[in-house]
Amino acid sequence: MTERKTVIDLASFQSHLTVNDYKNIGANYAIVKTTESTNYVNPYIRSLIDRSAGGGIKGYAFYHFGRFHNDAQAVAEANYFIANSKAQANVQPGTLMILDAEISNMPTSSVNVFLNTLRNAGYHTGFYTYKYLLPNFDLESIHHHMDMFWLAAYVYRNGTPAGKNPDFNYFPSANYIDMWQHTDNLLGYNVDGSITLTDNAINLFNPSEAPAPEPNK
Incomplete structure:
Protein backbone atom coordinates (compact mmCIF):
# COMPACT_ATOMS: atom_id res chain seq x y z
CA MET A 1 0.00 0.00 0.00
CA THR A 2 1.29 3.44 -0.94
CA GLU A 3 2.31 5.52 2.06
CA ARG A 4 0.31 8.71 2.32
CA LYS A 5 1.81 12.04 3.30
CA THR A 6 0.23 15.34 4.34
CA VAL A 7 0.95 18.34 2.13
CA ILE A 8 0.08 21.99 2.77
CA ASP A 9 0.21 24.91 0.37
CA LEU A 10 1.43 28.27 1.52
CA ALA A 11 0.77 31.77 0.20
CA SER A 12 0.64 35.25 1.73
CA PHE A 13 -2.51 34.22 3.63
CA GLN A 14 -0.34 31.91 5.76
CA SER A 15 2.39 34.44 6.54
CA HIS A 16 1.21 34.62 10.16
CA LEU A 17 1.87 30.95 10.90
CA THR A 18 4.62 30.32 13.43
CA VAL A 19 7.15 27.51 13.77
CA ASN A 20 4.96 26.06 16.52
CA ASP A 21 1.91 26.22 14.26
CA TYR A 22 3.73 24.13 11.67
CA LYS A 23 4.78 21.69 14.37
CA ASN A 24 1.15 21.35 15.43
CA ILE A 25 -0.02 20.85 11.85
CA GLY A 26 2.59 18.14 11.36
CA ALA A 27 2.64 18.14 7.55
CA ASN A 28 5.39 16.40 5.60
CA TYR A 29 5.68 18.68 2.58
CA ALA A 30 4.76 22.20 1.48
CA ILE A 31 3.97 23.84 -1.85
CA VAL A 32 4.79 27.55 -1.81
CA LYS A 33 3.18 30.14 -4.07
CA THR A 34 5.87 32.05 -5.94
CA THR A 35 4.08 34.13 -8.56
CA GLU A 36 0.85 35.13 -10.27
CA SER A 37 0.51 36.41 -13.85
CA THR A 38 3.64 38.48 -14.63
CA ASN A 39 3.15 41.16 -12.02
CA TYR A 40 3.02 39.48 -8.61
CA VAL A 41 5.69 37.83 -6.49
CA ASN A 42 4.77 36.45 -3.08
CA PRO A 43 6.68 38.70 -0.62
CA TYR A 44 6.70 36.05 2.10
CA ILE A 45 8.40 33.19 0.25
CA ARG A 46 11.54 33.18 2.36
CA SER A 47 9.78 33.41 5.73
CA LEU A 48 7.23 30.76 4.74
CA ILE A 49 10.04 28.36 3.87
CA ASP A 50 12.14 29.16 6.92
CA ARG A 51 9.31 28.87 9.44
CA PHE A 62 6.39 25.73 -5.82
CA TYR A 63 3.32 26.97 -7.68
CA HIS A 64 2.25 29.74 -10.01
CA PHE A 65 -1.31 31.07 -10.30
CA GLY A 66 -1.89 31.22 -14.04
CA ARG A 67 -3.67 34.15 -15.70
CA PHE A 68 -2.85 33.42 -19.34
CA HIS A 69 -5.26 32.95 -22.23
CA ASN A 70 -2.85 32.17 -25.07
CA ASP A 71 0.49 30.52 -25.78
CA ALA A 72 2.57 33.70 -25.73
CA GLN A 73 1.24 34.69 -22.34
CA ALA A 74 1.83 31.14 -21.11
CA ASN A 84 11.40 34.56 -9.48
CA SER A 85 11.58 31.06 -7.99
CA LYS A 86 15.31 31.12 -8.59
CA ALA A 87 15.70 34.64 -7.23
CA GLN A 88 13.50 34.27 -4.16
CA ALA A 89 14.10 30.65 -3.13
CA ASN A 90 17.12 29.43 -5.10
CA VAL A 91 14.90 26.81 -6.74
CA GLN A 92 17.06 24.32 -8.63
CA PRO A 93 16.34 22.23 -11.74
CA GLY A 94 14.66 18.96 -10.76
CA THR A 95 12.26 20.75 -8.42
CA LEU A 96 8.50 20.24 -8.81
CA MET A 97 6.94 23.40 -10.28
CA ILE A 98 3.14 23.50 -10.49
CA LEU A 99 0.62 25.44 -12.55
CA ASP A 100 -2.48 26.48 -10.58
CA ALA A 101 -5.18 26.59 -13.28
CA GLU A 102 -8.49 27.93 -12.01
CA ILE A 103 -9.51 30.80 -14.28
CA SER A 104 -11.98 30.59 -17.16
CA ASN A 105 -10.94 30.40 -20.81
CA MET A 106 -7.47 28.97 -20.21
CA PRO A 107 -6.74 26.84 -23.31
CA THR A 108 -5.36 23.35 -22.85
CA SER A 109 -2.82 24.09 -25.59
CA SER A 110 -1.49 27.01 -23.54
CA VAL A 111 -1.37 24.87 -20.39
CA THR A 129 -7.15 22.51 -10.72
CA TYR A 130 -10.55 21.96 -9.09
CA LYS A 131 -12.74 18.98 -9.87
CA TYR A 132 -15.56 21.21 -11.13
CA LEU A 133 -13.15 22.87 -13.62
CA LEU A 134 -11.85 19.64 -15.13
CA PRO A 135 -14.34 19.70 -18.02
CA ASN A 136 -12.66 22.92 -19.17
CA PHE A 137 -9.42 21.06 -19.91
CA ASP A 138 -8.32 18.10 -22.00
CA LEU A 139 -6.69 16.08 -19.23
CA GLU A 140 -5.56 13.35 -21.62
CA SER A 141 -3.52 15.94 -23.52
CA ILE A 142 -2.12 17.61 -20.40
CA HIS A 143 -1.15 14.22 -19.00
CA HIS A 144 1.73 13.99 -21.48
CA HIS A 145 3.19 17.28 -20.25
CA MET A 146 2.82 16.92 -16.49
CA ASP A 167 -13.30 10.67 3.93
CA PHE A 168 -12.54 8.71 0.75
CA ASN A 169 -16.26 8.31 0.13
CA TYR A 170 -15.92 11.83 -1.29
CA PHE A 171 -12.85 11.07 -3.39
CA PRO A 172 -13.05 12.84 -6.79
CA SER A 173 -13.17 10.39 -9.68
CA ALA A 174 -10.63 11.36 -12.34
CA ASN A 175 -7.63 9.81 -14.01
CA TYR A 176 -4.00 10.25 -12.98
CA ILE A 177 -4.55 11.88 -9.57
CA ASP A 178 -1.32 11.92 -7.54
CA MET A 179 -2.48 14.23 -4.78
CA TRP A 180 -5.88 15.28 -3.46
CA GLN A 181 -6.48 18.68 -1.88
CA HIS A 182 -9.40 17.85 0.38
CA THR A 183 -9.76 20.91 2.60
CA ASP A 184 -9.12 24.64 2.75
CA ASN A 185 -8.93 24.61 6.56
CA LEU A 186 -6.64 21.84 7.76
CA LEU A 187 -6.91 21.39 11.53
CA GLY A 188 -8.44 24.86 11.82
CA TYR A 189 -5.29 26.69 10.67
CA ASN A 190 -6.87 28.10 7.47
CA VAL A 191 -4.31 26.30 5.36
CA ASP A 192 -5.13 24.09 2.38
CA GLY A 193 -4.50 20.44 3.15
CA SER A 194 -3.73 17.64 0.70
CA ILE A 195 -2.88 13.99 0.87
CA THR A 196 -0.54 12.09 -1.44
CA LEU A 197 -2.02 9.12 -3.26
CA THR A 198 0.95 7.78 -5.23
CA ASP A 199 4.62 7.08 -4.72
CA ASN A 200 5.19 9.38 -7.69
CA ALA A 201 3.96 12.36 -5.67
CA ILE A 202 6.24 11.52 -2.76
CA ASN A 203 9.23 10.97 -5.03
CA LEU A 204 8.75 14.38 -6.63
CA PHE A 205 9.15 16.05 -3.25
CA ASN A 206 12.33 14.02 -2.73
CA PRO A 207 13.97 13.92 -6.17
CA SER A 208 16.72 11.32 -6.17
CA GLU A 209 18.10 12.15 -9.59
CA ALA A 210 17.57 15.88 -9.98
CA PRO A 211 19.46 17.34 -12.94
CA ALA A 212 22.56 19.26 -11.94
CA PRO A 213 22.15 23.03 -12.20
CA GLU A 214 23.99 24.75 -15.01
CA PRO A 215 27.25 26.40 -13.94
CA ASN A 216 27.21 30.16 -13.65
CA LYS A 217 28.27 31.82 -16.86
Missing part, protein backbone atom coordinates in the same frame (compact mmCIF):
# COMPACT_ATOMS: atom_id res chain seq x y z
CA SER A 52 7.78 25.76 7.91
CA ALA A 53 11.19 24.07 7.72
CA GLY A 54 11.67 24.91 11.39
CA GLY A 55 8.29 23.31 12.03
CA GLY A 56 9.19 20.03 10.38
CA ILE A 57 8.50 20.34 6.64
CA LYS A 58 10.89 18.01 4.80
CA GLY A 59 10.34 18.82 1.13
CA TYR A 60 9.09 21.66 -1.05
CA ALA A 61 7.47 22.38 -4.37
CA VAL A 75 5.51 31.31 -22.06
CA ALA A 76 5.88 34.72 -20.42
CA GLU A 77 4.26 33.54 -17.19
CA ALA A 78 6.33 30.36 -17.08
CA ASN A 79 9.55 32.30 -17.48
CA TYR A 80 8.43 34.78 -14.82
CA PHE A 81 7.71 31.84 -12.49
CA ILE A 82 11.12 30.31 -13.12
CA ALA A 83 13.07 33.55 -12.75
CA ASN A 112 0.84 22.45 -22.30
CA VAL A 113 3.06 25.29 -23.52
CA PHE A 114 3.46 26.53 -19.93
CA LEU A 115 4.38 23.07 -18.67
CA ASN A 116 6.79 22.46 -21.55
CA THR A 117 8.56 25.73 -20.82
CA LEU A 118 9.17 24.49 -17.27
CA ARG A 119 10.31 21.08 -18.51
CA ASN A 120 12.70 22.58 -21.02
CA ALA A 121 14.30 24.51 -18.16
CA GLY A 122 14.88 21.25 -16.28
CA TYR A 123 11.99 21.23 -13.82
CA HIS A 124 9.40 18.60 -12.99
CA THR A 125 5.91 19.78 -13.85
CA GLY A 126 2.64 19.67 -11.96
CA PHE A 127 -0.92 20.58 -12.91
CA TYR A 128 -3.50 21.71 -10.33
CA ASP A 147 4.74 14.82 -14.01
CA MET A 148 2.14 15.18 -11.26
CA PHE A 149 -1.61 15.84 -11.14
CA TRP A 150 -2.99 17.59 -8.06
CA LEU A 151 -6.78 17.87 -7.84
CA ALA A 152 -8.90 19.88 -5.40
CA ALA A 153 -12.31 18.66 -4.23
CA TYR A 154 -13.29 19.65 -0.71
CA VAL A 155 -15.04 17.25 1.61
CA TYR A 156 -16.06 20.04 3.97
CA ARG A 157 -16.88 23.60 2.97
CA ASN A 158 -17.66 26.93 4.58
CA GLY A 159 -14.51 26.93 6.66
CA THR A 160 -15.26 23.73 8.55
CA PRO A 161 -11.94 22.40 9.95
CA ALA A 162 -10.82 19.03 8.59
CA GLY A 163 -8.39 16.43 9.81
CA LYS A 164 -5.44 14.95 7.93
CA ASN A 165 -7.30 11.82 6.83
CA PRO A 166 -10.16 12.70 4.47
Whole structure:
Protein backbone atom coordinates (compact mmCIF):
# COMPACT_ATOMS: atom_id res chain seq x y z
CA MET A 1 0.00 0.00 0.00
CA THR A 2 1.29 3.44 -0.94
CA GLU A 3 2.31 5.52 2.06
CA ARG A 4 0.31 8.71 2.32
CA LYS A 5 1.81 12.04 3.30
CA THR A 6 0.23 15.34 4.34
CA VAL A 7 0.95 18.34 2.13
CA ILE A 8 0.08 21.99 2.77
CA ASP A 9 0.21 24.91 0.37
CA LEU A 10 1.43 28.27 1.52
CA ALA A 11 0.77 31.77 0.20
CA SER A 12 0.64 35.25 1.73
CA PHE A 13 -2.51 34.22 3.63
CA GLN A 14 -0.34 31.91 5.76
CA SER A 15 2.39 34.44 6.54
CA HIS A 16 1.21 34.62 10.16
CA LEU A 17 1.87 30.95 10.90
CA THR A 18 4.62 30.32 13.43
CA VAL A 19 7.15 27.51 13.77
CA ASN A 20 4.96 26.06 16.52
CA ASP A 21 1.91 26.22 14.26
CA TYR A 22 3.73 24.13 11.67
CA LYS A 23 4.78 21.69 14.37
CA ASN A 24 1.15 21.35 15.43
CA ILE A 25 -0.02 20.85 11.85
CA GLY A 26 2.59 18.14 11.36
CA ALA A 27 2.64 18.14 7.55
CA ASN A 28 5.39 16.40 5.60
CA TYR A 29 5.68 18.68 2.58
CA ALA A 30 4.76 22.20 1.48
CA ILE A 31 3.97 23.84 -1.85
CA VAL A 32 4.79 27.55 -1.81
CA LYS A 33 3.18 30.14 -4.07
CA THR A 34 5.87 32.05 -5.94
CA THR A 35 4.08 34.13 -8.56
CA GLU A 36 0.85 35.13 -10.27
CA SER A 37 0.51 36.41 -13.85
CA THR A 38 3.64 38.48 -14.63
CA ASN A 39 3.15 41.16 -12.02
CA TYR A 40 3.02 39.48 -8.61
CA VAL A 41 5.69 37.83 -6.49
CA ASN A 42 4.77 36.45 -3.08
CA PRO A 43 6.68 38.70 -0.62
CA TYR A 44 6.70 36.05 2.10
CA ILE A 45 8.40 33.19 0.25
CA ARG A 46 11.54 33.18 2.36
CA SER A 47 9.78 33.41 5.73
CA LEU A 48 7.23 30.76 4.74
CA ILE A 49 10.04 28.36 3.87
CA ASP A 50 12.14 29.16 6.92
CA ARG A 51 9.31 28.87 9.44
CA SER A 52 7.78 25.76 7.91
CA ALA A 53 11.19 24.07 7.72
CA GLY A 54 11.67 24.91 11.39
CA GLY A 55 8.29 23.31 12.03
CA GLY A 56 9.19 20.03 10.38
CA ILE A 57 8.50 20.34 6.64
CA LYS A 58 10.89 18.01 4.80
CA GLY A 59 10.34 18.82 1.13
CA TYR A 60 9.09 21.66 -1.05
CA ALA A 61 7.47 22.38 -4.37
CA PHE A 62 6.39 25.73 -5.82
CA TYR A 63 3.32 26.97 -7.68
CA HIS A 64 2.25 29.74 -10.01
CA PHE A 65 -1.31 31.07 -10.30
CA GLY A 66 -1.89 31.22 -14.04
CA ARG A 67 -3.67 34.15 -15.70
CA PHE A 68 -2.85 33.42 -19.34
CA HIS A 69 -5.26 32.95 -22.23
CA ASN A 70 -2.85 32.17 -25.07
CA ASP A 71 0.49 30.52 -25.78
CA ALA A 72 2.57 33.70 -25.73
CA GLN A 73 1.24 34.69 -22.34
CA ALA A 74 1.83 31.14 -21.11
CA VAL A 75 5.51 31.31 -22.06
CA ALA A 76 5.88 34.72 -20.42
CA GLU A 77 4.26 33.54 -17.19
CA ALA A 78 6.33 30.36 -17.08
CA ASN A 79 9.55 32.30 -17.48
CA TYR A 80 8.43 34.78 -14.82
CA PHE A 81 7.71 31.84 -12.49
CA ILE A 82 11.12 30.31 -13.12
CA ALA A 83 13.07 33.55 -12.75
CA ASN A 84 11.40 34.56 -9.48
CA SER A 85 11.58 31.06 -7.99
CA LYS A 86 15.31 31.12 -8.59
CA ALA A 87 15.70 34.64 -7.23
CA GLN A 88 13.50 34.27 -4.16
CA ALA A 89 14.10 30.65 -3.13
CA ASN A 90 17.12 29.43 -5.10
CA VAL A 91 14.90 26.81 -6.74
CA GLN A 92 17.06 24.32 -8.63
CA PRO A 93 16.34 22.23 -11.74
CA GLY A 94 14.66 18.96 -10.76
CA THR A 95 12.26 20.75 -8.42
CA LEU A 96 8.50 20.24 -8.81
CA MET A 97 6.94 23.40 -10.28
CA ILE A 98 3.14 23.50 -10.49
CA LEU A 99 0.62 25.44 -12.55
CA ASP A 100 -2.48 26.48 -10.58
CA ALA A 101 -5.18 26.59 -13.28
CA GLU A 102 -8.49 27.93 -12.01
CA ILE A 103 -9.51 30.80 -14.28
CA SER A 104 -11.98 30.59 -17.16
CA ASN A 105 -10.94 30.40 -20.81
CA MET A 106 -7.47 28.97 -20.21
CA PRO A 107 -6.74 26.84 -23.31
CA THR A 108 -5.36 23.35 -22.85
CA SER A 109 -2.82 24.09 -25.59
CA SER A 110 -1.49 27.01 -23.54
CA VAL A 111 -1.37 24.87 -20.39
CA ASN A 112 0.84 22.45 -22.30
CA VAL A 113 3.06 25.29 -23.52
CA PHE A 114 3.46 26.53 -19.93
CA LEU A 115 4.38 23.07 -18.67
CA ASN A 116 6.79 22.46 -21.55
CA THR A 117 8.56 25.73 -20.82
CA LEU A 118 9.17 24.49 -17.27
CA ARG A 119 10.31 21.08 -18.51
CA ASN A 120 12.70 22.58 -21.02
CA ALA A 121 14.30 24.51 -18.16
CA GLY A 122 14.88 21.25 -16.28
CA TYR A 123 11.99 21.23 -13.82
CA HIS A 124 9.40 18.60 -12.99
CA THR A 125 5.91 19.78 -13.85
CA GLY A 126 2.64 19.67 -11.96
CA PHE A 127 -0.92 20.58 -12.91
CA TYR A 128 -3.50 21.71 -10.33
CA THR A 129 -7.15 22.51 -10.72
CA TYR A 130 -10.55 21.96 -9.09
CA LYS A 131 -12.74 18.98 -9.87
CA TYR A 132 -15.56 21.21 -11.13
CA LEU A 133 -13.15 22.87 -13.62
CA LEU A 134 -11.85 19.64 -15.13
CA PRO A 135 -14.34 19.70 -18.02
CA ASN A 136 -12.66 22.92 -19.17
CA PHE A 137 -9.42 21.06 -19.91
CA ASP A 138 -8.32 18.10 -22.00
CA LEU A 139 -6.69 16.08 -19.23
CA GLU A 140 -5.56 13.35 -21.62
CA SER A 141 -3.52 15.94 -23.52
CA ILE A 142 -2.12 17.61 -20.40
CA HIS A 143 -1.15 14.22 -19.00
CA HIS A 144 1.73 13.99 -21.48
CA HIS A 145 3.19 17.28 -20.25
CA MET A 146 2.82 16.92 -16.49
CA ASP A 147 4.74 14.82 -14.01
CA MET A 148 2.14 15.18 -11.26
CA PHE A 149 -1.61 15.84 -11.14
CA TRP A 150 -2.99 17.59 -8.06
CA LEU A 151 -6.78 17.87 -7.84
CA ALA A 152 -8.90 19.88 -5.40
CA ALA A 153 -12.31 18.66 -4.23
CA TYR A 154 -13.29 19.65 -0.71
CA VAL A 155 -15.04 17.25 1.61
CA TYR A 156 -16.06 20.04 3.97
CA ARG A 157 -16.88 23.60 2.97
CA ASN A 158 -17.66 26.93 4.58
CA GLY A 159 -14.51 26.93 6.66
CA THR A 160 -15.26 23.73 8.55
CA PRO A 161 -11.94 22.40 9.95
CA ALA A 162 -10.82 19.03 8.59
CA GLY A 163 -8.39 16.43 9.81
CA LYS A 164 -5.44 14.95 7.93
CA ASN A 165 -7.30 11.82 6.83
CA PRO A 166 -10.16 12.70 4.47
CA ASP A 167 -13.30 10.67 3.93
CA PHE A 168 -12.54 8.71 0.75
CA ASN A 169 -16.26 8.31 0.13
CA TYR A 170 -15.92 11.83 -1.29
CA PHE A 171 -12.85 11.07 -3.39
CA PRO A 172 -13.05 12.84 -6.79
CA SER A 173 -13.17 10.39 -9.68
CA ALA A 174 -10.63 11.36 -12.34
CA ASN A 175 -7.63 9.81 -14.01
CA TYR A 176 -4.00 10.25 -12.98
CA ILE A 177 -4.55 11.88 -9.57
CA ASP A 178 -1.32 11.92 -7.54
CA MET A 179 -2.48 14.23 -4.78
CA TRP A 180 -5.88 15.28 -3.46
CA GLN A 181 -6.48 18.68 -1.88
CA HIS A 182 -9.40 17.85 0.38
CA THR A 183 -9.76 20.91 2.60
CA ASP A 184 -9.12 24.64 2.75
CA ASN A 185 -8.93 24.61 6.56
CA LEU A 186 -6.64 21.84 7.76
CA LEU A 187 -6.91 21.39 11.53
CA GLY A 188 -8.44 24.86 11.82
CA TYR A 189 -5.29 26.69 10.67
CA ASN A 190 -6.87 28.10 7.47
CA VAL A 191 -4.31 26.30 5.36
CA ASP A 192 -5.13 24.09 2.38
CA GLY A 193 -4.50 20.44 3.15
CA SER A 194 -3.73 17.64 0.70
CA ILE A 195 -2.88 13.99 0.87
CA THR A 196 -0.54 12.09 -1.44
CA LEU A 197 -2.02 9.12 -3.26
CA THR A 198 0.95 7.78 -5.23
CA ASP A 199 4.62 7.08 -4.72
CA ASN A 200 5.19 9.38 -7.69
CA ALA A 201 3.96 12.36 -5.67
CA ILE A 202 6.24 11.52 -2.76
CA ASN A 203 9.23 10.97 -5.03
CA LEU A 204 8.75 14.38 -6.63
CA PHE A 205 9.15 16.05 -3.25
CA ASN A 206 12.33 14.02 -2.73
CA PRO A 207 13.97 13.92 -6.17
CA SER A 208 16.72 11.32 -6.17
CA GLU A 209 18.10 12.15 -9.59
CA ALA A 210 17.57 15.88 -9.98
CA PRO A 211 19.46 17.34 -12.94
CA ALA A 212 22.56 19.26 -11.94
CA PRO A 213 22.15 23.03 -12.20
CA GLU A 214 23.99 24.75 -15.01
CA PRO A 215 27.25 26.40 -13.94
CA ASN A 216 27.21 30.16 -13.65
CA LYS A 217 28.27 31.82 -16.86
